[in-house]
Every structure is written in C-alpha cells, then in structure tokens.
Amino acid sequence: MPLDYPIHERTLPNGLRVVVSPDHTVPTATVNIWVGVGSRHEEVGHTGFAHLFEHLMFQGSRQVGNGEHFALLHAEGARLNATTWFDRTNYFETVPTGALELALWLEADRHGHLLDAVTQESLDTQRDVVKEEKRQRYDNQPYGNALTDVYAAVFPEGHPYHHPTIGSMEDLDAASLEDVHDFFRRFYAPDNTVLTVCGDVEPDEAFALVEKHFGDLGGRAEGVREVLPQVPPLDGPVRVERREAVPNDRLHVGFRLPVDGTDELLAASMALDCLAGLASSRLVRRLVRREQTAVGAHAAAWGFVDGVSLGFVVVDVAPGADAEAVEAAICEELVRLASDGPTDAELEASIAQSERSWLGALAGQEERADLLSRYALLRGDPHVVNTHLDRLRAVTAEGVAEAAGRWLAPEHRAVVAYLVREDAREEAVA
Structure with missing residues (x-):
C-alpha cells in the first residue's frame, strides 16, 4: 500500500x-x-x-x-x-x-x-x-x-x-x-x-x-548560485595517514557518489549496505566474524546536492592485526561486489533495512516535518516522503553491481588511516 x-x-x-x-x-x-x-x-x-x-x-x-x-x-x-x-x-x-x-x-x-x-x-x-x-x-x-x-x-x-x-x-x-x-x-x-x-x-x-x-518579511537571497555539475570519481587512490593516541587502528575509505535524488545514488547506497551497512554484510562476515582482523565495520552514503555525494566505509582494525591487510581485504570485496553483484538475500536485507528506517522516521512527527522541509528545499518536492520507497524497491541487483563498479572501485578510493602511535601502544601494553 x-x-x-x-x-x-x-x-x-x-x-x-x-x-x-x-x-x-x-x-x-x-x-x-x-x-x-x-x-x-x-x-x-x-x-x-x-x-x-x-x-x-x-x-x-x-x-x-x-x-x-x-x-x-x-x-x-x-x-x-x-x-x-x-x-x-x-x-x-x-x-x-x-x-x-x-x-x-x-x-x-x-x-x-x-x-x-x-x-x-x-x-x-x-x-x-x-x-x-x-x-x-x-x-x-x-x-x-x-x-x-x-x-x-x-x-x-x-x-x-x-x-x-x-x-x-x-x-x-x-x-x-x-x-x-x-x-x-x-x-x-x-x-x-x-x-x-x-x-x-x-x-x-x-x-x-x-x-x-x-508575510511582511522582505529581502531576497543574494548570490545563491546554481549547483555544480556532477564530479567524477577520483582518478586514482588517495591516502592520508595519521598516527595518534587512538584506541585502535581505524580505516576510513571514502568515495565520491552521484548527487542526491538519483537512482544511481540509491544503488550505490545499497552497494555500501552489502559491504558494511548491515549486520550480515560482507566485511562484517569476513573481517569481524571469520578472520577476526576487525572488531567492527559500518558504511554510509550521504546524499548531497552540489555536484557530488559522499560514501564511506569505516573499519576498526583488531589489536595485533595488520591494517594494510585489512585494507587489501576491503578492496577485494569491492571488486567482488562489482563483479558478482549482490545476492538476492543481500538486496532484500538492504531494502528491508532502508524501509524500516524510512518508515520509522516518518512515524515521528518531528522527523516527518524535517523530511518534508528537506525535500521541499533541496528537491523542490515534499511529496518525496510518499514516493521514495517506490523508487527504492525498483533498484535491481544489476543496478547495484553497476554502481559499485563505477563509483566504489578500489582505484577511486580515498583512505584516511588513523593508526595507533607507537608510544601510545606501548603505554597501553604497560
């Protein structure tokens, strides 16, 4: 209904x-x-x-x-x-x-x-x-x-x-x-x-x-420019490394994504769900449960309107595990998802999670008001609150694989690695 x-x-x-x-x-x-x-x-x-x-x-x-x-x-x-x-x-x-x-x-x-x-x-x-x-x-x-x-x-x-x-x-x-x-x-x-x-x-x-x-408030907004054209994926890997007094090594793997409101962004978001956005996602199954080289993994897609959106995967590396090996495993799963696409179970789980989140937000008066304002301002159409799920359910496994291949390929990644500083590691052991 x-x-x-x-x-x-x-x-x-x-x-x-x-x-x-x-x-x-x-x-x-x-x-x-x-x-x-x-x-x-x-x-x-x-x-x-x-x-x-x-x-x-x-x-x-x-x-x-x-x-x-x-x-x-x-x-x-x-x-x-x-x-x-x-x-x-x-x-x-x-x-x-x-x-x-x-x-x-x-x-x-x-x-x-x-x-x-x-x-x-x-x-x-x-x-x-x-x-x-x-x-x-x-x-x-x-x-x-x-x-x-x-x-x-x-x-x-x-x-x-x-x-x-x-x-x-x-x-x-x-x-x-x-x-x-x-x-x-x-x-x-x-x-x-x-x-x-x-x-x-x-x-x-x-x-x-x-x-x-x-009604009597005057004034007009000045200098509000048109949004920029779509930014393409990164043309090569980017790496930023920080050594700080953090609890454990953490990898942030970021990607440029399509702008908000596009079907391709929905597909890329589902690809990120399959990677690390679900309790049963691939990186959770492989790194956290099977190999135990990570203690946690999650992913998100943030829709923006000015020429690009942001997707990222965050993985907390387990103590004693090699952060480079964990990053290599992430890249392997990115390639595999683009090649094979999501399974029926993964696609169903991603849609179910998105539906639950969407309906939960709309059930609350405050969240519904916020979504109405969001889509009226950024998309010119508050009725998106009633139509979003229809578009979500129309995403196919083939669309997810294509979005993963185009936007989430390892060569398009930017890695921000926060690594435990050696003196901090020694203090923790002591």
Missing part, C-alpha cells in the same frame, strides 16, 4: 515556501524551518559562518531578548533545537498546539530581524562557544577530525564540500561584524527558506498563521 501522508503547499508573495501536513493523533505541532545555507555556501577564507548563525539565532532578535527564545518555549513544554549541515541550516520546535502561534512569532522575529541583536559582544561570545565546541567534539575526541580529513581527501580543493561545517577557527577570528551581517543578509531571506508545520492543525489555519507572522 503506497504512503499517503497529507501534504499541502503554498508560496507566499515574498517567496517563503510553506508546507503543512496535518496529523491529529497528538495535540502538538512541529515547526521546522530549513534555510538554504550551509557550509557549502561559504567562501574560502570565510568558513564556519553558517554554523555560527545557528548559535547567534538563539541570542535574541528585534523583540526577543537574549535567551528568551528557549525560555518562552520551554515554559510551554516545547522541545527545540537547530543544526547545521553542508546544504542547509534548520531550526525546529515541537509545541503544544496552543503554543503554535508563539513559536511562529518567535521564528519570524529572528528570521526577519536577527541583526538588531547581533552586536560585537554577541559575536565574540558565540565565537568562543564555537571554539569550545570544536575542542570538545573534534580536537579532544579520538578520531575527532577523521571525517574532516575524509572531506578534504575525497573532494577537491575549493569544492564546496572540501571543508567541514564547523569551519576554520582562523576564519571566524578574522570575521568582522560587517562580514557576519553581510552573510545573514545574503542567505536568510524568505525566498531561500522552507517552513513546515506538521501536527495538530488544519491547513488553512496554519497557512493563515504563517502569513500573519512571516
């Missing part, structure tokens, strides 16, 4: 795209806003700005004091947060239905009038907060900078996905107040934004409330 979540759409005269999906099962509503600005929109020398604004957006606006956004909504029993990624920044809150208008008023004030409150003091404060976040999440965590190394190895210098979302602390230190204001004015505009309301509300009521609070 096909999915049939109700989806209503409207675009305001100022360009704001509004999506409403009524769901009266519980008396709550989720407001989910995706702004078309992420780290891929940043320029060389000005990285980290998109993530910085995720923090600044909670520090007050024209009619809201510092910290009041959280305080007012928490007083209503709300749950709220924000995140930044390569292709977007999102803001979201789930509130009792009676607090929906409060949530929309707060969002409209900061999305339309944030700069009234972005002073040198607030900029300096949030710069320090971001620096501390980087120290905690990246610099002082084992393997904390591994994905940053993967991005730099897989994507060419100057490409929008070459640098991480956290950005450069040197760039943030050099940013002036005017630099920050200019960035907001360029990207935070109604015509670069999708607002989704999902929950216990009628469409006409939700549209009227959004129009009331967002």
Whole structure:
C-alpha cells in the first residue's frame, strides 16, 4: 500500500515556501524551518559562518531578548533545537498546539530581524562557544577530525564540500561584524527558506498563521548560485595517514557518489549496505566474524546536492592485526561486489533495512516535518516522503553491481588511516 501522508503547499508573495501536513493523533505541532545555507555556501577564507548563525539565532532578535527564545518555549513544554549541515541550516520546535502561534512569532522575529541583536559582544561570545565546541567534539575526541580529513581527501580543493561545517577557527577570528551581517543578509531571506508545520492543525489555519507572522518579511537571497555539475570519481587512490593516541587502528575509505535524488545514488547506497551497512554484510562476515582482523565495520552514503555525494566505509582494525591487510581485504570485496553483484538475500536485507528506517522516521512527527522541509528545499518536492520507497524497491541487483563498479572501485578510493602511535601502544601494553 503506497504512503499517503497529507501534504499541502503554498508560496507566499515574498517567496517563503510553506508546507503543512496535518496529523491529529497528538495535540502538538512541529515547526521546522530549513534555510538554504550551509557550509557549502561559504567562501574560502570565510568558513564556519553558517554554523555560527545557528548559535547567534538563539541570542535574541528585534523583540526577543537574549535567551528568551528557549525560555518562552520551554515554559510551554516545547522541545527545540537547530543544526547545521553542508546544504542547509534548520531550526525546529515541537509545541503544544496552543503554543503554535508563539513559536511562529518567535521564528519570524529572528528570521526577519536577527541583526538588531547581533552586536560585537554577541559575536565574540558565540565565537568562543564555537571554539569550545570544536575542542570538545573534534580536537579532544579520538578520531575527532577523521571525517574532516575524509572531506578534504575525497573532494577537491575549493569544492564546496572540501571543508567541514564547523569551519576554520582562523576564519571566524578574522570575521568582522560587517562580514557576519553581510552573510545573514545574503542567505536568510524568505525566498531561500522552507517552513513546515506538521501536527495538530488544519491547513488553512496554519497557512493563515504563517502569513500573519512571516508575510511582511522582505529581502531576497543574494548570490545563491546554481549547483555544480556532477564530479567524477577520483582518478586514482588517495591516502592520508595519521598516527595518534587512538584506541585502535581505524580505516576510513571514502568515495565520491552521484548527487542526491538519483537512482544511481540509491544503488550505490545499497552497494555500501552489502559491504558494511548491515549486520550480515560482507566485511562484517569476513573481517569481524571469520578472520577476526576487525572488531567492527559500518558504511554510509550521504546524499548531497552540489555536484557530488559522499560514501564511506569505516573499519576498526583488531589489536595485533595488520591494517594494510585489512585494507587489501576491503578492496577485494569491492571488486567482488562489482563483479558478482549482490545476492538476492543481500538486496532484500538492504531494502528491508532502508524501509524500516524510512518508515520509522516518518512515524515521528518531528522527523516527518524535517523530511518534508528537506525535500521541499533541496528537491523542490515534499511529496518525496510518499514516493521514495517506490523508487527504492525498483533498484535491481544489476543496478547495484553497476554502481559499485563505477563509483566504489578500489582505484577511486580515498583512505584516511588513523593508526595507533607507537608510544601510545606501548603505554597501553604497560
């Protein structure tokens, strides 16, 4: 039976795209806003700005004091947060239905009038907060900078996905107040934004409330370029090696993949499932269970829109095992998958896992709102939430083998190897 979540759409005269999906099962509503600005929109020398604004957006606006956004909504029993990624920044809150208008008023004030409150003091404060976040999440965590190394190895210098979302602390230190204001004015505009309301509300009521609070917001996004053409696979292996005080050797094997929304990306994602994305995947069976040269393996495919996506396999090498031999085994399995294709059981398991994950996400009001915003902003079609599984089920074993051969061949890999530093290994033994 096909999915049939109700989806209503409207675009305001100022360009704001509004999506409403009524769901009266519980008396709550989720407001989910995706702004078309992420780290891929940043320029060389000005990285980290998109993530910085995720923090600044909670520090007050024209009619809201510092910290009041959280305080007012928490007083209503709300749950709220924000995140930044390569292709977007999102803001979201789930509130009792009676607090929906409060949530929309707060969002409209900061999305339309944030700069009234972005002073040198607030900029300096949030710069320090971001620096501390980087120290905690990246610099002082084992393997904390591994994905940053993967991005730099897989994507060419100057490409929008070459640098991480956290950005450069040197760039943030050099940013002036005017630099920050200019960035907001360029990207935070109604015509670069999708607002989704999902929950216990009628469409006409939700549209009227959004129009009331967002309808008079002006401004147009500036300099939002067309996406880049598809980037081909790497033309030869790339290797980055780090020796650090990590618990065990870990291999990150990255690949360029087709852009999001393509059938070929779905096929490549299933190929990665067969390799290491399932409990019964090939690398788990071979390296973890049979040869016991690894203690864990997983894989993922991240769909991006700006000319390329990212796929990667991560393998934790077992103590005493040879990381080079493990890498060679990974390459053997890549070749074998492209040559033989997935078995019927592997294809069925991959589809089943993807279906379970998709349906689980849609079952939650917050996750459904997020997916509606995602596909409205990045694909121009929120109805993808109802049609995605049909495309997933149409992927064939032949398609998976072809995608593996084209995108996941060993010669197209970028390996980021985090290896135990010898003095750290000796300390662990002692």
